Amino acid sequence: MFEQYDLTRKVSDEDYKQILPDLAERFGRLQREARDLDLPVIIVADGWNLSGISTMLHQFVLALDPRLYTYHAASAPNREEEERPFLWRFWLRTPTAGRMAIFDRSWYSRMVAEQVRPEDGGAPERSLHEIVRFERHLTDAGAVVVKLFLHISRDEQARRIERIKKQPAAAFLIDGHEDVRLEHYDLYLPIFEEVIAKTDTPNAPWTVIEAHDRNFTVVRGMSAVVHALEHAIRERRTTVVPRYPAPLQPPSEKRLRLPDPSKHSLSKDEYQEALKRYGERITELQYSLYRERLPLIVVYEGWDAAGKGGAIMRLTRRLNPRICQVEPVGPPNEDESRHHYLWRFWRDLPKKGHVAVFDRSWYGRVLVERVEGLSSPAEVGRAYGEINEFEEAVVDWGAVLVKFWLHIDREEQLRRFIDREEDRERQWKITPEDWRNRSRWDIYAALVAEMLERTDTKAAPWTVISSNDKRYARVEGLQTIVERVERALR
Amino acid sequence: MFEQYDLTRKVSDEDYKQILPDLAERFGRLQREARDLDLPVIIVADGWNLSGISTMLHQFVLALDPRLYTYHAASAPNREEEERPFLWRFWLRTPTAGRMAIFDRSWYSRMVAEQVRPEDGGAPERSLHEIVRFERHLTDAGAVVVKLFLHISRDEQARRIERIKKQPAAAFLIDGHEDVRLEHYDLYLPIFEEVIAKTDTPNAPWTVIEAHDRNFTVVRGMSAVVHALEHAIRERRTTVVPRYPAPLQPPSEKRLRLPDPSKHSLSKDEYQEALKRYGERITELQYSLYRERLPLIVVYEGWDAAGKGGAIMRLTRRLNPRICQVEPVGPPNEDESRHHYLWRFWRDLPKKGHVAVFDRSWYGRVLVERVEGLSSPAEVGRAYGEINEFEEAVVDWGAVLVKFWLHIDREEQLRRFIDREEDRERQWKITPEDWRNRSRWDIYAALVAEMLERTDTKAAPWTVISSNDKRYARVEGLQTIVERVERALR
Known part of the structure; x- marks a missing residue:
């Protein structure tokens, strides 16, 4: 040449x-x-x-x-x-x-x-x-x-x-x-x-x-x-770039093939025994990850009030805060919104041997941003592929990537919203936006189904967790992390 | 203990x-x-x-x-x-x-x-x-x-x-x-x-x-x-924190003891000869600074249309862009405004051996922010001391810090505003805000006098440059930088 x-x-x-x-x-x-x-x-x-x-x-x-x-x-x-x-x-x-x-x-x-x-x-x-x-x-x-x-x-x-x-x-x-x-x-x-x-x-x-x-x-x-x-x-x-929001009905009617979230539960004794067992195992595994310089990335997605916060706390309390970061993901700030939407997630990748926990994530692109009409059809069309490529790059780099969808049903969500509103100490956890999102449950459900289908890749599979029972959900999450990390360390 | x-x-x-x-x-x-x-x-x-x-x-x-x-x-x-x-x-x-x-x-x-x-x-x-x-x-x-x-x-x-x-x-x-x-x-x-x-x-x-x-x-x-x-x-x-803006009349009536900016000028030949001489010297000196790992920080403040941009260009065209950064300072963005106001200037300090040129600077705190009523009396009261301490820290670290006030008179500014408006290629350089600032010339003049008096320290003295004649101002700036750098290298 x-x-x-x-x-x-x-x-x-x-x-x-x-x-x-x-x-x-x-x-x-x-x-x-x-x-x-x-x-x-x-x-x-x-x-x-x-x-x-x-x-x-x-x-x-x-x-x-x-x-x-x-x-x-x-x-x-x-x-x-x-x-x-x-x-x-x-x-x-x-x-x-x-x-x-x-x-x-x-x-x-x-x-x-x-x-x-x-x-x-x-x-x-x-x-x-x-x-x-x-x-x-x-x-x-x-x-x-x-x-x-x-x-x-x-x-x-x-x-x-x-x-x-x-x-x-x-x-x-x-x-x-x-x-x-x-x-x-x-x-x-x-x-x-x-x-x-x-x-x-x-x-x-x-x-x-x-x-x-x-x-x-x-x-x-x-x-x-x-x-x-x-x-x-x-x-x-x-060029006329269509700036209208992407249509909300996904191309083909997908069925939400998710497990009935009320099917699984644990007794208090089972829960405490398993929580302790997997928790202690995670404490040990963090040292192995650190030694092997393998980063661990855990993504928590799920319905509002599905128990992300509680599940994350059961994980992070077992980890040394020096090597563990929690990244709560909200709307992008001024600077972030003027970058590529994946920019802030690249930025927040953990160091080798460290742990990053994402409380919501880049999947906001195909969920909330879509429901709010913030993404154009072209942007939505590209998003799944870009997300899959991003995750593939992260896994190729050596990361253990675990993605959770915490699944509850509509009735359980209502129960939790009301509980929270009646508890003075936890009122701040529930906002008008949560109620607004709830009113769009069906729209979200279709998007969630599409998301789970299109981003459940070999490199980065989804784990859907039945979360009507918080005990079951927390243990299931920890157990999944333990298994995935053990497999990676093998 | x-x-x-x-x-x-x-x-x-x-x-x-x-x-x-x-x-x-x-x-x-x-x-x-x-x-x-x-x-x-x-x-x-x-x-x-x-x-x-x-x-x-x-x-x-x-x-x-x-x-x-x-x-x-x-x-x-x-x-x-x-x-x-x-x-x-x-x-x-x-x-x-x-x-x-x-x-x-x-x-x-x-x-x-x-x-x-x-x-x-x-x-x-x-x-x-x-x-x-x-x-x-x-x-x-x-x-x-x-x-x-x-x-x-x-x-x-x-x-x-x-x-x-x-x-x-x-x-x-x-x-x-x-x-x-x-x-x-x-x-x-x-x-x-x-x-x-x-x-x-x-x-x-x-x-x-x-x-x-x-x-x-x-x-x-x-x-x-x-x-x-x-x-x-x-x-x-x-505590009741007074949130009203700091009063604009400085405590005591200061007189603007500045040189008549129309007193100095250079012929075209003098200008070109001196520009070349000092420019070439600066190119040499940057290598010495780099070798000695001394950072150089040049601050350009001055009236609107005083010629900051042209002066900066005469400096940077002599410097290798790998070791020279120009920091144009405007209103802080969302993130910056939620930090201490000096945060972004700390962030933008150059590496050892590199050059940072500030096109406006932290002095906005006691000039534009004050005129716009953005600072409280307590904030203004602290600002001079904080700025002096910031500059002292930078000089103690080893930086050569040169601060310019490009001084023109009111008539010269008017001439330049009108020139710019009539030049299609340079219209973008003049905005309604410039005219608004101009209408507050006297207010600014008093603040400038106070600023020059209170921040003209041994560690970081001001150099006021008569700038009605652009040629003179540019040469004077380069010459000052050359002298200050040579002294630091001695």
Whole structure:
């Protein structure tokens, strides 16, 4: 692939002085238009060592309003980042609506640096796969992703190393490993070719730039970004995006094939014996998880008043608070709502060996957000696939992922609502919203059935728990966690 | 000090079962009340190695609503944190209004671990000083800070080490350095005594807990927090806090003793020669700053249309974008406004050896926020002192801090507003708000004079730049930065 590029391409200084100011002005204007349209913009600049990435980006940022972009220089992961999936640190750096993120090197060269040895001759399929999904999640939600690869030949790289070694002031641009990288140039060439070929998607295409001439590099790079932005802005302005809420009746009438939640119960003695047994086992297992550096993620979904809080407490009281976090999930705040909806869940992933308990979760996307009419048909259409891919990424990373649906019937919910309202200490637990949700029980029931069907994957199966009897539900939850963790540790 | 504590204190299991449920319920209720009152709550639990901090905190969190607290286990700084002032990572973890932050070990044991060698026999005065200021900034703004120190004797620590070594499952609680720490117990004893004595302030007092008995530790610790919360909530409910805006006329009529901004100018040739000279010098100096790991912080304040943007661009075009960040400061977003107002500026401090340029800054607190009536008299009264202390902390850390006031006169501002409105490409730069601010020129002028007088400190002096002539202003700015950096590097 690389051989097809003509590395002798140049822009003369006179032409550069002619072209650049106009290009820079367009770039600046497009940035403001993207802001006005709430487009998140991601510029990836990657390439060979010393190919002039920051020289080019320097010209980019001079054209831009510094209030609207963030500059990220990718580097080796820090301690927090090492404890999370590879893409975590890049997910966290994705821009909010209307902002621009500039990546001076990116998940591409970091993936190659961290996961590929040159003698492998290729990049791990799984990583390429996850990168493609990552970018698709972003562009599907409206982000513009522009990827530039700065290409120079081995000889040119060698020349630049010699030149830069003679400039002591610029020493901070080099790290002393330049010669090693030069030595590996030929080994990495096919790897980069493969990576670019496999991640050159219609929604996030690559532009390979012949980067021997500085003027040409700047002009070519900025043009690529300007054209991508012009295209995206035109699309956005001319495409009619249906903003009406997704219809509430799921495509086909699904039957709520759930167990009768009143069928199971435990006596007080059975309950206390089992609670103690599984509780103590969980205390032991947390140490094994910690030692093996396996993260545990437990998702509690269920009807209002199904007993999520009580079940969570029976779990967390057995765990050391240093390694256990509870993430209560409500409506996104201002910042979260300007990110991809999965952003905050990526952010809240636990460290390796730690436990994260989600009190409600990303499934709000296909439940409450849908009932409230906050999601468009396209968003709902994508959500199941995105959620499955998110969970698959988390499980591939090594997490034990347990998902509960706490199931009660309508009568039991009514009993609990009334109980709570009559108990002064627990009144705060029940709100008008709970009553409102209750009045939409049938709508929710259909959505729950669809959700359970479409997201019950091999990687992340659902466990539906009959919860009319709280004792049974709590024990069943703990037992499931114990079994899943034991299986993972085997 | 420690010898005065009776380490034999105990709570029997029966008493514990009697007392704890009620205490825990009060704790939970107070947490919700603190949320309703928008109180930020900080619980610091520190103490000797193996003194039972997380065992106690485990009982705390079981009493709490997990939606309203965040648990922070303090540890050695990561790479990002090492690049910032010591307190940076703790500032970042301060809770928003209505939330609770629980610190499982804190800035206290980290300060001792990172800055004190046992043979020093004491902690650095400066660090104690900064910790006291940090806590005062938080409590002055309404935070509740409760500090618990769990005290055990050397013999008890030795017993616990033996016991825990026999529990292989709990191995993750120890790190292998227990015996070394035990050896140093007697050396650290006077250090902790000194630290506690010097940071036991009325606004953030210490409670030392005799921690030999687990039941006693939990009950005593939770009682201390419950009482502190009850007290703070009562205070908040019964104290009439004047919420009217601070009066706009500063206490005494200050005269705007500023240079006539029309006095200085440069010819085009002088300008271009000087711009090039200082610009190139700055490019060189950035490498020296990087090598010496000195951060550079440049603050641009000034009248609307005084030329901040143009001046900033003349600076940043000379800097490598990898080590330079521009922070445009507007109104705080939702999250920022629920933190201490200095929180976002702590967050945005540059790394060592990097450059941060603030396009407007924390001085908004005493300018725009005051004019808009957003600050109470007490807040304005504290602001100057807090800003001076913030800047002193930053300079003590090693930063070169340069503060500019770009000064133009009223007529020049009018000329520029009109110019901008007539230039299609720059119309977006001028907003109705600019005109509104202009109509309050005299009010601003008095506030600017007061600000320049009260925050022109030895650590962080102001440089007022005559800016009617843009050329002069830009060169003057660059020259000042060059001189200040050269002095710092000497």
